[in-house]
Amino acid sequence: MSTTFVDIMMRTAATAGEDRGIRFYSSPTDSEFRSYAAFDRQARADAATLTARGHAAGEVVILAFDPGLAFIRALYATFYAGLIAAPVPVAAMRQPGAALGRLEAIIADSRSALVLTDGTALAAMGLEPGGAPAGATVTQVTTLAGEADAASWTPPPITARSLALLQYTSGSTGTPKGVMVSHGNLVANEAAITAAVGISAASRTMGWLPHYHDMGLVGQLLQPIFAGADSVLTSPSQFLRRPLLWLRLISQYRSTHTVGPDFAYGLCTRLVTDEQLAELDLSALEGVITGAEPVRGSTLAAFSDRFAAAGFDGRAFIPAYGMAETTLLVTASVRSAPVDPIRVDAAGVEAGELHEPTSDDRVVDLVSCGPPAEGHEIAIMDPASGLRAAEGAIGEILVRGPSVAQGYWDRPEETERVFGGTLVGESGDRRYLRTGDLGSLVDGELVITGRIKDLIIIRGRNLYPQDLETTAESFLQSGCLSAAFEGLGSQPAVGLVAEVDAARVPLDELERLAEAVRRRVVDEYTLPELGIAFIRKGTLPRTTSGKVQRALTRSLLADERLATVLSVGFDRSLA
Template structure:
């Protein structure tokens, strides 16, 4: 594929080379699937695009895509690209918080300036929105209502610099912003993924990730179009109800590649029974990509050991690192290589340097996320001075390359601050993206240690909240999460809010659990003090991609807006 072309060129190439033989198969349930070939999608897209243009939508306009998982979203994405519009996918699942989902939809419509929200069926009914309604200045249009003539379609005058996507960030560390992904960015990143994973038209990808998130959109749905291979997918809800379905689809369709976050592999390890395991065959997997959240050594080992009986090979794991601001992929382990792990001294990491564990000291296992993708460059710099650091020194990760997006939509100041960074002594010719992530490089491979904005600084030590949360998780019920954050001057040095399944605990046991969590975390990390709050399971604020929002958790606790069952070491309402 020509890396200087557009993703429309990619879609048309898939139709020409794969025809009706390959495409997308969606499972709405374990026994209910529908298929759309690349040729059928191409035919439908030309008619749909002609209808969009005829109704007054011009190249460069933004179309918000509000869909449940399924082929309807794929159809809409094709229609938008064939019309030369810019796609802005949004989440619509709103069973528990329809008001919040509607506010998010309305804010994205307003921010993007979109005049159309494409949807399907009853996707927006939980938000009390239906086709022909309006959301702000945008009209809600069902994709099924588009009626156009294929022969009236005219290819848009798009090029590599034209915008393809407004990928709204999930907001784990701030207000969601629209990342401007050009066609050139998208093609470059898909080419990098194809190269890193060794994909071809014979590859078959199986997944369940949300289509509005960068990993699900770029890595799961758009990637198969690039290599013109098959994609079999189901919905996140189907996976969460029955994680076994993911593995059964891999078995049934002889998938060569799959993708998921760390928690998904851990969930399957915990829930799949011996009887179910006997019916699985994962020997076809060449790549099991893991990313979007910290990759844990114990998760990889446990999954590999559990599913070795089903033919899973440990070297199929591909730890990867990326984000919406780089379209998706930044680094990935080379296909076929053994996953590289490093055991490091925890005290050294807190001081900003990677070193071997010392006798009697706490050690941390880190997973290599591999080298930079083809054509991309990574630098590690001091977060304050911006000076380049050497291998083994921990600092902020900077990225440059053709996948780095164009900036934030209508936010020139934020774009300059994040996308226009230079390194002292290098001049102004080479600019980098500030990722906000912390890590180090060893022999050209990237190791992630944490998130800069979430860092807890105590007496000169850099404490990573995910470490505290991991220790707490060993004492919590399955599926219960926690969020750690730095306290204020008038509060404990560190706060930790943890979910519990209250129905499984008596009143006295709740008190005892809080004390056990506080003791375990305090002693393991030598904290001077720790406040613990226990809340009901499922109550921690999460982003649309499922990541815990630590700063928002702290604010909600201060405002008494969390369903708190017990507080130990906190004065209610005083966390500021």
């Protein structure tokens, strides 16, 4: 029985051999293929070199790569040497300093002494040739070749309890936080994904998600390795430049499975022309996972309608729920019919309960994300009492099971608070991960209704609103505050309300200021879009202690009850 992911990689190399592997597209026409057997041979030699250089099992290695086969080679080498992989992004659009700052923060937090990279990644972060981030030595993965051969490799002294990954949360530019994922966690979650989604060695997967994010790493990259399935990949930047490329590669390779966040399906629905649609064949798709951000039934329906002419079957959609703290997958909803949202009363949701609508005036459509993965348990906790919530009630989602990670790296107090949750009146031995998300179980399936925290989830990233606000307020007059929040419906994915002294600033200057703020926040946080509203100074909703009330701000903006002097990017109403 395989207990570590090294066992899995070796098994796949033996069973898939030279016939199956990973093909990466660096452009729409340029690709490179490497078999699972070739990855295994290279990993043995690379790992032997790392060991010979004095790197011992249990050390943290930062993997700083652009998307591509070089990253996958480095990940194999890290695992085969028994090291702990900490993947990081190396590019941040037009803000290279942000990526370098994040890298150096992760080096400091993880106490890693080694960064594996290639010839282009560090340059992408604005470093001079030969430069290095503070706190660690840099080794280019290509220099590992030749020092040791594959025959000198011996399996590392690791077990299922050994750490495989430090999955740093993909949030804002604040201090990164490393989730400790063991080999046992990784194997358990990949097995859960396989059971829930049905990926096998005969499957063909395709994707473009970031390799440093839990959904891209665990669900897109490592899952086909686990199953021994053929995989085709490209980069997020290629997808964002040409969303059609995703669908063209699915058509070309007759892909059976893919994965993406809600925005990606909406983007393709809007941008693919009738002429381009005629070129596509999506009929081989069996499982199309949607997750990493709220799943909208309207998005799935629109995509299904648009691409039915290309052979797409809406029954292939699989809404899913997960997070880095559970390695990835918690639930997945596989259906024999197209996704049918659950229509509930909006007032009931606001009151913390799911009810059938009393009228069509105020309803909310929610999408089931399916039952817990095999071997896992979900409990709903009343946030006020700590008791198990009554059936039909909305509460905080708690998770138990073999995929729940080991905690946060070097953060014992936060680990205890988040990973040591218990239910009042029940055995203290039953420890749960507190997700911070709100939801309910309906006929044994999880329905997400919102989140306790103010996190903004966009494109699979958790953005802290206070960081966006800090960036925005650097442009504003002294004493002017702002509130950032997640958008609603067809509105911009992120909204920002900021105070200005309108009496002292002409309208044309306010318009230039709004554009400057928008451009800086969009660039720094890699947002798809941002709506901005300026309101009169001193009118931003706050608590009696002076804290900004973000949810109330968003609600008042939707109801047009703020003292708005300029709005850019919002429709007349957020509702």
